[in-house]
Amino acid sequence: MNRKIKIILLSVLMSLCLVFVGACGETLKVVSVEKTATSGLVDTYTITYSDGSKFDFTVTNGENGEDAQSVTLSQAYAEAVANGYSGSYLDFIIECNTQDNAAAVSAAMKSAVSVYSEHPVTKTEYYYTPSPFGGWSVSSREVKDLSLSAGSGIIYKTDDSSVYIVTNYHVVYYKDSDTDNKIGRKLVVYTYGNSDSPSAVLDDSGNVATGEDGYPCYEYGSGIQCEYVGGSMVYDIAVLKADAAQFDNIEIAPVVTAEQVNVGDYVFAIGNPNGSGISVTGGMVSVDSEYITMTAADDVTSVVYRALRTDTAINSGNSGGGLFNEKGQLVGLVNAKLTSLTIENIAYAVPLSIVRGAADNIIDGQQSGSQAIEKLNLGVTVASSDSRAEYDALTGKVSVSERVTVSDVQSGSMGEELGLQQGDIIMRVEIDGTATEIKRAYNVGDAMFAARKGSAVVITVARNGETQKLQGVCDASYFTKID
Numbered sequence: 001m002n003r004k005i006k007i008i009l010l011s012v013l014m015s016l017c018l019v020f021v022g023a024c025g026e027t028l029k030v031v032s033v034e035k036t037a038t039s040g041l042v043d044t045y046t047i048t049y050s051d052g053s054k055f056d057f058t059v060t061n062g063e064n065g066e067d068a069q070s071v072t073l074s075q076a077y078a079e080a081v082a083n084g085y086s087g088s089y090l091d092f093i094i095e096c097n098t099q100d101n102a103a104a105v106s107a108a109m110k111s112a113v114s115v116y117s118e119h120p121v122t123k124t125e126y127y128y129t130p131s132p133f134g135g136w137s138v139s140s141r142e143v144k145d146l147s148l149s150a151g152s153g154i155i156y157k158t159d160d161s162s163v164y165i166v167t168n169y170h171v172v173y174y175k176d177s178d179t180d181n182k183i184g185r186k187l188v189v190y191t192y193g194n195s196d197s198p199s200a201v202l203d204d205s206g207n208v209a210t211g212e213d214g215y216p217c218y219e220y221g222s223g224i225q226c227e228y229v230g231g232s233m234v235y236d237i238a239v240l241k242a243d244a245a246q247f248d249n250i251e252i253a254p255v256v257t258a259e260q261v262n263v264g265d266y267v268f269a270i271g272n273p274n275g276s277g278i279s280v281t282g283g284m285v286s287v288d289s290e291y292i293t294m295t296a297a298d299d300v301t302s303v304v305y306r307a308l309r310t311d312t313a314i315n316s317g318n319s320g321g322g323l324f325n326e327k328g329q330l331v332g333l334v335n336a337k338l339t340s341l342t343i344e345n346i347a348y349a350v351p352l353s354i355v356r357g358a359a360d361n362i363i364d365g366q367q368s369g370s371q372a373i374e375k376l377n378l379g380v381t382v383a384s385s386d387s388r389a390e391y392d393a394l395t396g397k398v399s400v401s402e403r404v405t406v407s408d409v410q411s412g413s414m415g416e417e418l419g420l421q422q423g424d425i426i427m428r429v430e431i432d433g434t435a436t437e438i439k440r441a442y443n444v445g446d447a448m449f450a451a452r453k454g455s456a457v458v459i460t461v462a463r464n465g466e467t468q469k470l471q472g473v474c475d476a477s478y479f480t481k482i483d
Contacts, residue, residue: 039433104328105268105280109192110253111155111330114272115167115240115320116198116223117184119147119177120215146216147174148198150275152321153189153240154330156359157254163247165189165240166359167320168335168350169231170297172238181371182298183231187240188223191250192278196221230362230371232482233296234303236335236350237358237373238320255322257352258329261308262397263288269312269334269347271321283312283345285331288400289442292348294336306442307348308332314347323349330355353442357449364452373482376451376474379413380406380420384441401439406461414478418459418470427467428460453479 123143128136151171156164173182190196201217203209208216224246231238261267268282287309296303310323314337323332332349361373368374387402406424409415426438429447432455436447451457455474460467 101266101268101282101326104324104326105270106328107253108255108268108270108322108324108328108330109278109280110251111255112192112270112278112322113153113155113165113189114275114278114317115151115153115165115171116186116188116190116220116275117149117151117172117174118186118188118198118218119149119174119179119182119184120213121145121147121174121176122178144210144214144216146218147176148218149174149184150272150317151319152271152278152317152334154255154320154322154333155252156239157363158244158252161244163242163244163252164229164359164363165226165242166333166355167238167240168333169233169236169238170335171320172228172231172240173233173297175298175300183228186218186220187226187228188220189226189240189242190223190278191247191252194222195277196223197275197277198223228371229366230373232358232362232373233298233301234482235354235358235373236297236305237333237355237362239359239362255330256328257356258325258327258331260399261285261288261325261331261352262399264397265331266326267310267312267323267331269310269314269318269321269323269349271314271318271334273315273317275317281313283310285309286311286346289351289440292336305335305348306351306354307336308351310347310349311345312347313345353446354449357446361449370481373449374453374479375482376414376448376455376457377478377480378415378420378444378448379410379478380415380444381408382426382441382444383407399439402441404438404441404444414457414472414474418457418472420459420461420470421463423463425462426459427462428458430458430460431455451479 121144123145124140125143126138126140128138131137149171151167153165153167153171156166158164172184172187174184175182177184179185188198198218198220201209201219211217224242226240226242229239229241263285265285266282267285268280270278270280272278285308290307290309291304292307293302293304295301308323308331312323314334318334319336321334322330323334325331331352333355334347334349336348338346338348358373361375362371365372365374382404384402384404387400389398390401391398404426406415406420406422406426409420409422426444428438429436429444431447431450432452434450436443438444438447451474453474453476457472457474459470461470462468
């Protein structure tokens with residue numbers, strides 16, 4: 001959908017919502033205007049007012065936005081005045097764009113948790129003893145110990161029996177762990193406001209007690225025990241699950257996700273810096289998408305991450321915590337920062353499209369017993385060109401759009417079965433009825449997270465000046481496990 005559609009929708013919505021008056025005569029103000037659902041070409045938008053009331057508005061979009069007419073911000077203001085709005089033009093702009101950051105932070109806090117991962121480890125200790133022949137001899141012994149890592153997480157979704165929590169893979173994984181899969185043997189979370197924290201169990205002599213297995217013992221107070229559902233070192237995403245009954249009498253809420261993120265957006269991070277408890281830092285989006293090369297959690301594998309860059313202050317322990325926009329909507333999952341004596345406040349987050357795609361993929365994979373991401377491999381290489389900035393006059397924000405073209409199709413791949421050809425311009429990917437508009441090259445790969453074995457796929461392409469829809473069904477052979 002092009003910019004013209006967006007301008008019309010927000011203009012109409014804002015002018016509509018400013019004419020309503022409360023029972024006591026106080027003019028209602030807009031708290032938020034956001035798209036809440038999409039079905040085919042029909043978008044549903046929800047307006048939330050200052051008194052808590054909501055209004056849904058549906059719009060049917062044209063295939064390419066050609067049926068829209070451009071509406072300027074001043075025209076939207078004129079329409080609002082015609083419908084009873086009494087504020088100035090400046091008032092109109094401020095009311096429609098000002099966000100209550102305190103309220104947004106408070107709402108996001110309900111989805112924030114601190115995460116602790118307990119790892120049994122075996123260390124080799126060296127010691128010296130006098131030699132009967134003079135000098136010293138070196139001996140060694142194995143000692144059982146415990147490593148406790150601290151991080152952050154978000155309450156991603158809930159159902160009648162379970163609460164799902166998303167964090168970074170490196171928060172729950174430790175390369176030297178004695179567990180078979182290197183995932184913590186105990187995974188415990190604390191919600192915001194819980195003052196408990198892990199502590200060592202002491203014996204009668206005041207020393208750290210050991211269990212029957214010989215490892216030191218820790219206790220977690222009112223912390224909530226979780227189980228590991230699955231994760232991926234490549235994407236640095238892990239999903240945990242807890243019994244919903246453990247959250248009785250605790251006010252929590254799954255995260256609300258954002259539609260998009262732009263350079264310059266205000267963002268705040270909620271995390272557990274240095275294991276000191278949940279706290280908040282703020283900044284802005286510096287780069288909305290870039291690629292960084294890092295060593296993965298095993299300290300061996302080199303991986304290339306797509307990341308969102310922010311200048312928000314991030315510390316050890318923030319990993320796995322949410323990065324939220326000014327509305328309190330999730331835009332990413334904090335996972336790294338650049339450390340240097342000459343560089344400050346360069347931090348990174350896993351973008352929302354990867355967080356959401358990977359988490360849903362892992363959660364759905366429980367039924368098959370898989371703990372890895374099973375992602376559709378389309379088998380095509382794409383190239384981007386004609387990159388350009390698109391300015392939305394109503395929101396004052398700039399986004400990047402580019403042409404995404406197929407440069408290669410592998411023989412025997414899903415892409416070949418669909419009929420994709422070199423030179424095709426990919427416009428849209430639809431999986432089981434959910435459409436992704438392809439405005440950046442990475443949109444294609446991110447869309448593949450949603451595919452399941454047997455999913456229906458429709459890819460809309462421009463070929464030789466004509467629009468074509470290529471359809472197929474995802475065979476199990478086209479999926480790749482990504483640990």
